[in-house]
Amino acid sequence: MTEKLKGIAGSMAAGKTDILIREARRCEYRRKNIAAFKPIIDDRWGSSDTIKSRSGKEFPAVAVNTPLEILECVQQLIAMDRKPDLVAIDEIQFFSPEIVDVIQVLLEADIKVVYAGLATDFRGEPFGSMPTLLSLSDEIIRPTAICEVCGDEATRSQRLINGEPANYTDPLIVIGDDEYEARCPKHHLVPGKPQPKINR
Ligand SMILES: [Zn+2]
Structure with a gap:
């Protein structure tokens, strides 16, 4: 991916997580470092240490409570000389508004970010920080x-x-x-x- 910030936004069952995992795998094939995260609230499919799609695809991920934990984890990786080239974040709509600042810090550190989230909530209204994140994204994928x-x-x-x-x-x-x-x-x-x- 050449874009710095890439968003995957849609409804449930649109294959958002499949696309996110594909992006992470493509980066992996190119021998890049990837760090993947998801909110702890998302334990739909049982496992807390992977991002998992409905179709059964999986990618190792760290489950975090807050956006700042993403930053802390990335800082630890940098300290271990394993700076990620790409940070992938699933179910991003569940994170608190600090997620926007955290992503800005990652981008400024020359780390690409790809995220997936629900564009709208059950009321059909914009979900969490999605409107802000989508407006800041270089590329947006809208699967249905x-x-x-x-x-x-x-x-x-x-x-x-x-x-x-x-x-x-x-x-x-x-x-x-x-x-x-x-x-x-x-x-x-x-x-x-x-x-x-x-x-x-
Ligand atoms: Zn219909």
Whole structure:
């Protein structure tokens, strides 16, 4: 990758992590050093020391609680004469806003960064630091999934609680069956979502 900052943004099940792992592997084939990270919150697929895609691809990664831990880890690698050429970060939408500063510091140290994340949350609104990161990226990849209702291209993540579309104001932690499906914009349902405030 020639770009300094590359973003992979999409809905769930769009293959974001597959693309992230491909980027890391390509760098590896070129005998470059790679350091991969993910937030500790992401233990969907069990293992805490790898980035794992739905299709089963895996790449070794360090699970961290905060963006600063990424910086600390990279500084340790530099001290051991193993400076990474590329830092890969999965599920970046879950990190606190300091992730933007951490990435700037990495780029200034001449380290390339590739990240993957959900562009929008279950409400269909920008997720965490994704809008800022995408605007700073040299290249953006926008993979789509398949809508589970109509088969069209899905760009949204539909949240279902006990099989029904989650309400705009539903808390993120619920008692019951909390599921997500890839959906196209037409079939992305968010009851209670405020309408755009424009006089029409
Ligand atoms: Zn659809």
